Amino acid sequence: MKKTRSRAKQTTSLQERLNAFADDIFHKAERLPPGAERDQLLKRARTAEIAADIDQWVSSPGLQSPT
Template sequence: MSAHRSPGQSSTFEYRLAQEAINLRLQAKGMPVGIRRTELLRKARQIDVAGEINEWLTSPGLRAPS
């Protein structure tokens, strides 16, 4: 992510993950079908999963996955 933040400004981990996934999908959208586009979309999905795992791990009612 290339946006600069001021010293007092912060964003959550989940927000930063979501923004990175969006950025990767936007990059992929402008590319022709191929390996690089597939890699960008795969990375975006991995980031989505990381956000879901983090949400699960930080939830107050932590339960085993079903």
């Protein structure tokens, strides 16, 4: 018997979702006092921003495939 995966249709782009996630994490980190937990949240937010930048770069129309 073959199982099918349940798939969700995304209504926003990956870049928009990553940016929204990073903004949310930044706002949570701002409310925390300086410390390890705040640093960890800021690191996660920065990682999400970098992922959004990479997605934008990969999706750009100027990207050429190797010949």
